[in-house]
Amino acid sequence: MPKRYYEDFTPGQTIEFGPRLVTREEILAFAAQYDPQPMHLDEEAGRNSMLGGLGASGWHTSSIMMRMICDSFMLDSSSMGAGGVDEVKWLKPVRPGDKLTLKTTIGEKRRSRSRPEMGIVQLQYELFNQHGDCVMFMTVPTMFGVREPGQAS
Amino acid sequence: MMKFYEDLTIGERFQLGTHSFTADDIKLFAGQYDPQRFHVDEDAGRASHFGGLVASGWHTGSIWMRKLVDYNKARIEEALARGERIPILGPSPGFRDMKWHKPVFAGDTITYAIDVVGKRESRSRPRFGIVETMAIADNQHGVRVMSFVSTTFVEKRGAAEE
Numbered sequence: 001m002p003k004r005y006y007e008d009f010t011p012g013q014t015i016e017f018g019p020r021l022v023t024r025e026e027i028l029a030f031a032a033q034y035d036p037q038p039m040h041l042d043e044e045a046g047r048n049s050m051l052g053g054l055g056a057s058g059w060h061t062s063s064i065m066m067r068m069i070c071d072s073f074m075l076d077s078s079s080m081g082a083g084g085v086d087e088v089k090w091l092k093p094v095r096p097g098d099k100l101t102l103k104t105t106i107g108e109k110r111r112s113r114s115r116p117e118m119g120i121v122q123l124q125y126e127l128f129n130q131h132g133d134c135v136m137f138m139t140v141p142t143m144f145g146v147r148e149p150g151q152a153s
Numbered sequence: 154m155m156k157f158y159e160d161l162t163i164g165e166r167f168q169l170g171t172h173s174f175t176a177d178d179i180k181l182f183a184g185q186y187d188p189q190r191f192h193v194d195e196d197a198g199r200a201s202h203f204g205g206l207v208a209s210g211w212h213t214g215s216i217w218m219r220k221l222v223d224y225n226k227a228r229i230e231e232a233l234a235r236g237e238r239i240p241i242l243g244p245s246p247g248f249r250d251m252k253w254h255k256p257v258f259a260g261d262t263i264t265y266a267i268d269v270v271g272k273r274e275s276r277s278r279p280r281f282g283i284v285e286t287m288a289i290a291d292n293q294h295g296v297r298v299m300s301f302v303s304t305t306f307v308e309k310r311g312a313a314e315e
Contacts, residue, residue: 034215036222039244050244050306058245059215063186066211070188079189080202082210084252085301090245 004077005147006119009106017072018101019130022056022064022094030060055093061136062088065127068102078145080118086139092129099130107139117149154221154267155228157240157310158282161269169220169265174208176259182212207256213263213299214251217288220265243281243306248288251301255292262293270302280312
């Protein structure tokens with residue numbers, strides 16, 4: 001049985017996870033496959049771009065963040081996925097050698113009216129580098145199974 | 154999207170092409186970045202509320218990015234062959250209102266596009282304008298599976314001619 005069900009998310013609580021090292025190899029590999037723009041593939045092209053140096057694709061940063069979310073608590077939960085993402089901000093470039101930490105803040109929650117087995121929890125995620133700069137932010141209304149579907153919220 | 158700021162019209166759509174999602178691709182991406190059970194295991198997918206193995210929403214989004222990059226590269230080559238200058242695009246600061254409307258199942262073929270939905274001047278970077286776009290992904294049944302709204306810095310023709 002998963003550790004966290006809908007009932008176990010308490011608004012206002014935070015969950016910390018990390019650090020997670022980002023390597024040059026994975027930045028290049030992700031960019032080659034999904035976002036082959038010069039500033040994600042080449043040091044000099046990065047320096048000449050608004051990134052000011054080689055930086056990870058925002059989609060890579062997002063995917064790394066998703067993996068950290070999985071390892072932090074999502075895999076050991078009754079997650080039913082998410083219908084989308086309210087807002088994503090890529091605030092600073094992620095560089096080779098960065099060590100990222102994840103802070104999850106639990107926001108408002110509500111039971112689904114149409115699906116009694118499910119509830120929706122607003123989760124806010126902040127990703128920080130080793131300098132304490134927030135590099136990425138997002139808010140995701142996430143669906144979780146309830147432990148006791150018969151019980152009212 | 155490889156046009157100068159002045160040349161982009163609200164309502165304009167750019168077709169980015171299609172991508173077929175195989176079970177192996179779905180599991181490979183998810184194994185690395187989103188290993189929730191319904192993204193990495195067929196049986197777990199069938200047993201879930203999705204009813205089958207489904208792609209991570211980040212996978213669907215990352216492929217959209219790849220389709221856009223490939224589209225832009227082809228337009229750049231065409232412009233260079235004509236001896237034309239191409240606009241500089243800035244990095245995206247993010248996006249909003251991403252909706253994974255319906256699951257992407259193994260075997261689905263997704264058609265990607267980008268619509269111009271708004272444009273405005275940039276106060277911080279006067280060489281650029283800010284273009285608001287909506288990313289679109291539809292499956293082979295014509296059902297929308299993903300959309301999101303983002304903003305991009307696009308160079309002005311006027312700035313290029315200075």
